[in-house]
Amino acid sequence: MNKIIYTNIYNNLIILTRNKKLYCEITKSDTFSDRLIVLLFHFAFILKVHKNKESKQVLQNMYDTFFNEIELSIREIGYGDMSINKRMKDYINIFHNILEKIDQWENLESGEKNKIFNNFLCINLTNDTLFDNMSNYFDKYLNYLKNNTFNSLSKELINAL
Numbered sequence: 001m002n003k004i005i006y007t008n009i010y011n012n013l014i015i016l017t018r019n020k021k022l023y024c025e026i027t028k029s030d031t032f033s034d035r036l037i038v039l040l041f042h043f044a045f046i047l048k049v050h051k052n053k054e055s056k057q058v059l060q061n062m063y064d065t066f067f068n069e070i071e072l073s074i075r076e077i078g079y080g081d082m083s084i085n086k087r088m089k090d091y092i093n094i095f096h097n098i099l100e101k102i103d104q105w106e107n108l109e110s111g112e113k114n115k116i117f118n119n120f121l122c123i124n125l126t127n128d129t130l131f132d133n134m135s136n137y138f139d140k141y142l143n144y145l146k147n148n149t150f151n152s153l154s155k156e157l158i159n160a161l
Contacts, residue, residue, distance in 0.1 A: 006065035008154035013042045016141075021133070032077065036070065036091060037098075037120050044098045045138065046153065048105070049145040058150070067092065094120065105142060110135055 017039040043066055047059060070091065074084050101116045108116075113135040145153075 003061075003065055005151065005154040006062045007069065009046070009062065010066055010069045012153060012155075013039055013046075016042055021137075034121055037094065039070075040091065040095045040098055041102075041120075041138065042141070044095065044102055045105075045142055045145055046150075047099065048102055049142065050150050054150050105138075113138075 017035055047063070051059065067088070071084060071088055074087055079087065098116075098120060101119075105113070110132060114132070117134050
């Protein structure tokens with residue numbers, strides 16, 4: 001696979017992350033950081049589903065492209081090199097924590113899934129239904145990923161959600 005496919009997957013994940021239902025009602029504010037964390041959740045589910053279906057090299061190339069694109073986005077915002085290095089390290093650590101937490105996603109109860117989101121996002125705790133909406137969204141997303149190939153993720157925006 002080439003970098004264009006990985007970049008297309010990244011761009012589709014960006015479009016999914018712009019879904020206002022995912023964060024506007026749930027997070028305290030619409031920040032770059034919150035959007036990035038929702039993006040990391042999307043990517044983590046891709047790796048979870050495809051880790052046994054795709055070669056390690058394909059997934060490593062996707063991972064590298066994904067985080068290179070994030071770094072470019074942070075640079076475009078205007079952060080300096082020192083700040084970018086720190087932020088990238090923080091985001092990569094958050095991503096690996098997300099991967100660890102969602103590893104057994106299908107076996108988790110709704111409340112446990114909600115706690116995962118609460119740990120990573122600045123959640124507005126006034127409405128438990130919002131947590132459930134986020135969990136339900138990622139349950140549907142996980143099913144979508146299981147029923148589609150890795151290459152199909154580089155195609156048009158995912159409308160099944």
